[in-house]
Amino acid sequence: MSFFDKWKQTSWDDTRLALYSKTAADVEKALHASVIDHDEFLALISPAAAPYLETMAVKSHQLTRQRFGNTLSLFIPLYLSNLCANECDYCGFSMSNRIRRKILSETEIQAECEAIKAKGYDTILVVTGEHETKVGMAYFRRALSIIKQYFSYVMFEVQPLLEHQYATLNKAGLNGVMVYQETYNALVYARHHLRGQKTDIRWRLETPDRLGAAGIDKIGLGSLIGLADWRVDSAFTALHLEYLRSRYWRSRYSLSFPRLRPCAGGVNPVMPISDKELVQLICAYRLRFHEVEMSLSTREQAAMRDGLFSLGVTAVSAESSTQPGGYSQPADELEQFAIDDTRATTEVATAIRRAGLQPVWRDWLPVW
Amino acid sequence: MQISVNNQTIEINEEMTVTALVKAQNLNTQAIAVAVNQHIIHRENWPEYHFSSGDKVDIVTVVAGG
Amino acid sequence: MLTIADHTFHSRLLAGSGKFSSAETMETALAASGSELVTLALKRINSDSAHDDILAPVKSLGLKLLPNTSGARNAEEAIFAARLAKEALGTRWLKLEIHPDPNYLLPDPIETLVAAEQLVKEGFTVLPYCGADPVLCQRLTDAGCAAVMPLGAPIGSNMGLKTRDFLRIIIEQARVPVIIDAGIGAPSHAAEAMEMGADAVLVNTAIATARDPAKMAQAFREAIICGRRAYSAGLGSAFTGQARATSPMTSFLDTL
Numbered sequence: 001m002s003f004f005d006k007w008k009q010t011s012w013d014d015t016r017l018a019l020y021s022k023t024a025a026d027v028e029k030a031l032h033a034s035v036i037d038h039d040e041f042l043a044l045i046s047p048a049a050a051p052y053l054e055t056m057a058v059k060s061h062q063l064t065r066q067r068f069g070n071t072l073s074l075f076i077p078l079y080l081s082n083l084c085a086n087e088c089d090y091c092g093f094s095m096s097n098r099i100r101r102k103i104l105s106e107t108e109i110q111a112e113c114e115a116i117k118a119k120g121y122d123t124i125l126v127v128t129g130e131h132e133t134k135v136g137m138a139y140f141r142r143a144l145s146i147i148k149q150y151f152s153y154v155m156f157e158v159q160p161l162l163e164h165q166y167a168t169l170n171k172a173g174l175n176g177v178m179v180y181q182e183t184y185n186a187l188v189y190a191r192h193h194l195r196g197q198k199t200d201i202r203w204r205l206e207t208p209d210r211l212g213a214a215g216i217d218k219i220g221l222g223s224l225i226g227l228a229d230w231r232v233d234s235a236f237t238a239l240h241l242e243y244l245r246s247r248y249w250r251s252r253y254s255l256s257f258p259r260l261r262p263c264a265g266g267v268n269p270v271m272p273i274s275d276k277e278l279v280q281l282i283c284a285y286r287l288r289f290h291e292v293e294m295s296l297s298t299r300e301q302a303a304m305r306d307g308l309f310s311l312g313v314t315a316v317s318a319e320s321s322t323q324p325g326g327y328s329q330p331a332d333e334l335e336q337f338a339i340d341d342t343r344a345t346t347e348v349a350t351a352i353r354r355a356g357l358q359p360v361w362r363d364w365l366p367v368w
Numbered sequence: 369m370q371i372s373v374n375n376q377t378i379e380i381n382e383e384m385t386v387t388a389l390v391k392a393q394n395l396n397t398q399a400i401a402v403a404v405n406q407h408i409i410h411r412e413n414w415p416e417y418h419f420s421s422g423d424k425v426d427i428v429t430v431v432a433g434g
Numbered sequence: 435m436l437t438i439a440d441h442t443f444h445s446r447l448l449a450g451s452g453k454f455s456s457a458e459t460m461e462t463a464l465a466a467s468g469s470e471l472v473t474l475a476l477k478r479i480n481s482d483s484a485h486d487d488i489l490a491p492v493k494s495l496g497l498k499l500l501p502n503t504s505g506a507r508n509a510e511e512a513i514f515a516a517r518l519a520k521e522a523l524g525t526r527w528l529k530l531e532i533h534p535d536p537n538y539l540l541p542d543p544i545e546t547l548v549a550a551e552q553l554v555k556e557g558f559t560v561l562p563y564c565g566a567d568p569v570l571c572q573r574l575t576d577a578g579c580a581a582v583m584p585l586g587a588p589i590g591s592n593m594g595l596k597t598r599d600f601l602r603i604i605i606e607q608a609r610v611p612v613i614i615d616a617g618i619g620a621p622s623h624a625a626e627a628m629e630m631g632a633d634a635v636l637v638n639t640a641i642a643t644a645r646d647p648a649k650m651a652q653a654f655r656e657a658i659i660c661g662r663r664a665y666s667a668g669l670g671s672a673f674t675g676q677a678r679a680t681s682p683m684t685s686f687l688d689t690l
Contacts (some may be wrong), residue, residue, distance in 0.1 A: 029668070035606070057683035246609050249572050275690050307686030372479040393481060399489050401521035406514055406520050426478060428518050431487050432460065433475025433504055433587070433637030434450030 002209045002245050010239060012185050014234045015042075022046035031055055036288055041238055044284035046249050047279050053280055060283035060312040063290050072357045073315040074349070075123040075155075075295070076116055079324045080104045080143055082336065084129030086196030088182075089258055089267050090224065092322075092336045096197065100331075102324045103135060109143055113150040115327035118314040119319065119345045122362040123153040125178065127322075127336075130159035130198060133179025137165055141172060148173040153364045155218065159197065160207040166214035176218030176363070179207045180256065184236035188228040188317040192267075208240065219244065219251050220295070225278075226260030227267025234281055239286060245289075254293040254315070255285055261299050275304055279311060286312035298339040302351075305341050309355040318348035369421035386414035390427070400429045437609050438635055439527075439559045439580040441498065447611060447658050448500070448626065450638025451488055451652070459493035459647055459658065467651035472497045473529055475504050476519055498559065502529040508542070509549035516553050528553065529583070531563040538588045543570050547577060554578035563615050565638030566597035571604045571612075583636065585616035586627065590602045590639045592619025595626055600603070604632045621650075628661025629669060 022043040030040035031052060044056065054171060081103040084093040092099065104112065116124065126147065128135050140158065147154055154171070155176035167179065183189050186201060193199045211219045221240055223233035234257075241253055257278065260269040271279070282294060295315040296308055305316065321327055324335040341348070349359040370377055373389070380389070386402055386409055402409045403426040409417050419425070436443045437677055449469035464472060479572035492499065501519035506512035508625035512532050522525055530553065532546050533539040541564050551559050559580045564570055566584040574582050584604055587593035594617060595601060605612050611633035618624050624635045637654050 054682055054684050058617055061683055246607060249607065276684075279684060279687065301690070303686060303690055307684070311683060374480065390657040393479070396487070399522050401476075401518040403514070403518060404548065408517050410521065426518070428473045428476045428522060429479050430489055430501065430522060431477045432454065433502055434452040434473055434636075 002206045003240055004205050006130070006239070006243055007184065007205055007236070010236070012232060012236075018042055019046050019231055019235060022048045024048050027052050029278065030287070031059070038235075038238060038242060038288075041284060041288040042235055044287060045234055045281055049280060049284070050276070053276060054285065056280065057276055057311055058282035059170040060286040061310055063286050064303070064310075064312050064314065067290055068087050068314050070357050071360045071363075072313070072352050072355075073123060073360045073363050074121060074345070074352075075125055075153075075315055075317050076119070076121045076345075077125045077127050077157075077297075077317060077320050077322065078112055078116060078147070079127045079322060079336070080109065080139075081128040081131065081135045081327060083131040083134055084196075085131050085133075086129075086195040086198040088198060089194065090227070103139075104143075106142060106146060106326050107141060108325055108328070109146050111328040112325065113147060117150050120361050121345075122151055123155075123315075123364070124151045125155045125157055125317070127157045128159075128355045130196065132159060132197070137161070137168070140169060144169060144172050144174060146278050147190055147217070152362060155231075156221070157220075160204055163214050166211055166216055170214055170216055174216065176220060176254070177211050177216050178220030178222070178254070178256065179204070179211070180220070180222040180224060180258070181205065181213075181237070181240070182224040183227045183233055184223065184240075185228040185233070192227055208244050209247075212251055213246055216251060218254055218293070219248070220254040220256060222256035222258060224258055224260060225273045229271055230273045230277070230281070234285075238285070241289060241292065252293065253289075254295055256295050256297070258297060258307060259279060259299055262341075278304075279308070282308065282312045298341040299337070302343055305348075306355065309352055314354050316348070318343065318353075319345045369419075371419050371421070371423040371425055373425045374427055380419065382418070384419060386417045386419075389419075389425070393427070395427070395429075401425060402427050417424070436611060438561070442635075443498075444468075444491040445470050445655070445658075446634040446662055447624075447655055448473065448615075448634055448636040449638065449641065451492065452464055452660055453642035454647065455642075457488055460488065460642070461495065463641055464492070464497065465495055466655070467637075467646040468655045470496075470498055471500050472634070473500045473502050473638070475502055475507075476515055476522065479540075484604075487551070487677035498527070499523050499525050500529050501525065501529050502531050502563075503532075503549075504531050506532050506549075507545075508532060509545040511546070512549040513552055516549075516558060517556075520558070526557055527561070528560045529561050529563060530579075531592070539590075540588065541565055541585070541669050543567060546570075547573055550574055550579050551577045561613065566600040566604060568600060568603040568607055572607060575609050576685040579610060581611040581613050581633070583613045583615040586614050586623065587617025587619075589616040591617050592640055594619055594623040595630075598626075598630070601627070602630060608633075621653045624663075625657040625661035626653055628658055629664050631665050 019042045026043035027049045030036050030043045082093045153175050157178040293314045296313045298320045352359045445468045447469045448471045449467050450473045503512040503515040507514050514542045516528050561581045563583045571582040587596040611635040614627040614632045615636040619640045627635050641651045
């Protein structure tokens with residue numbers, strides 16, 4: 001039994017119907033409860049909840065501060081490679097894209113780590129394209145041993161691996177893994193993932209199960225907003241989280257809500273989300289999952305990010321470069337997608353303080 | 369020879385089986401279990417099971433309880 | 435309907451058979467309780483004392499039997515008791531309880547987990563009596579227990595749900611039925627447990643020692659039905675005097 005079975009039993013269309021038939025009364029009921037269930041969550045992400053945005057925001061703010069205090073964590077992505085053996089029509093790293101390909105050498109990884117460390121970061125998200133033969137376990141182990149010398153909390157966003165490989169990396173100091181499903185709609189998934197291992201939806205859906213079984217400390221979920229109906233995809237994401245946190249209860253969880261961004265040769269969002277709706281989604285996640293971490297990338301514009309600092313997110317990146325080598329030797333033509341908030345780390349930290357929060361660079365230290 | 373039954377030492381002859389012991393103790397055989405040296409002797413094996421000297425026999429039954 | 439392992443029950447009341455003044459009183463009380471699962475204990479036969487035949491009344495009511503391991507002080511004794519119970523009663527169902535402390539009869543979490551792991555391997559349907567400790571309940575569930583039975587208060591104390599805040603967490607995290615055991619002294623306590631979302635409660639002392647056990651059993655039966663109905667109807671939460679932000683939290687959206 002894995003999430004794949006649960007996913008198979010859950011109908012996309014039934015979920016959509018349930019969601020769009022929610023009324024103001026359903027929303028009010030959810031807003032009055034101290035703990036809400038999946039059905040009440042559906043009400044909060046439904047169109048019926050739009051007029052209640054301010055109430056949701058106030059509750060989300062309170063719950064987040066109560067749980068996480070007046071702090072906000074900062075992290076930064078470190079791109080190691082843009083090689084990819086997949087063809088995904090929304091991503092700049094797609095194998096058929098004629099961009100310059102690069103894998104950072106050990107010396108280059110060190111240079112990147114030093115450039116990032118100088119900015120003050122201690123939590124890092126290591127990103128690669130998905131290329132099993134050239135950027136696989138052997139490379140990950142070498143890279144991790146270098147990166148762990150600089151940073152205490154290291155997360156990966158790379159191709160899905162096997163359980164024993166995650167266990168090996170866990171022992172070598174890997175703390176978290178983000179694996180975004182992109183979409184839970186099988187047809188839409190097939191339409192956007194055209195070649196490579198990523199076409200196997202089951203392999204991807206079961207990745208968080210493997211992470212949980214391997215005892216990874218933090219597991220990150222999310223769907224790529226813009227591919228399919230974000231409300232239904234978010235409902236599935238919530239189901240996925242509910243499933244995982246009851247089975248793999250020793251792990252922490254993190255949610256992301258990346259909006260499809262322009263990239264070299266990429267498609268435009270078919271079903272975009274408005275700024276208001278994104279706020280609604282984040283607040284709904286918080287009301288449903290009081291303890292979940294939520295991270296916000298530099299895909300969003302500065303004013304939006306500043307507003308969201310107080311509304312449920314717990315970790316933000318800043319000054320991100322989405323290309324391998326981008327911190328020590330920037331070259332735009334390698335990037336995965338264009339970022340929007342281009343402020344320097346110090347400016348973002350100032351904005352966080354202005355929101356009444358303390359920027360936290362290190363919120364985790366290995367004790368044993 | 370001597371064996372212990374529920375922590376009381378008794379004298380039995382060498383031919384005695386579990387079935388005979390249970391009968392000799394005048395027990396209602398419904399809902400009881402017998403163990404010798406902490407090993408359960410299944411009911412179907414009672415007629416053939418012979419004791420050895422010094423065996424520690426437990427015979428339990430069901431009582432009221434929460 | 436309550437499903438534990440592969441068995442479905444209509445009643446959410448588990449009844450204990452102990453402490454009744456006579457077998458007849460027990461039989462009428464059990465009948466009035468509507469319970470379908472009744473706990474029993476094991477005892478070494480002592481030829482000096484006569485044993486009430488408690489099995490006949492329980493069987494005549496058609497109740498499913500749940501032998502316990504009371505008296506066991508560690509995992510080894512509990513595993514032995516479990517095997518004896520299976521042999522004596524022909525059931526693999528077991529209420530696992532290990533209490534080395536003779537004063538409060540509080541369950542030993544470490545021995546209970548060790549015994550549960552072994553007994554699940556041997557094919558028992560294990561329902562462990564345990565402290566209201568959410569992590570312990572997770573570990574017992576991981577071990578393969580068919581339900582968890584956290585205590586509301588010390589056994590026999592009639593104090594009610596003293597552990598309610600922890601029971602709430604256990605219920606929220608549960609992957610198996612949560613049966614609140616011990617401490618439930620009044621039908622209102624049982625109703626509260628059901629309103630919180632507990633799957634069932636186990637009551638013994640409060641029924642057995644009432645002036646009229648059959649009438650008290652009936653009262654518990656009704657309280658549990660009421661509590662469960664309220665839970666499934668969806669309880670409203672108490673008004674918390676929601677604070678309003680001085681400036682709207684979402685006004686930044688207007689500037690985008």
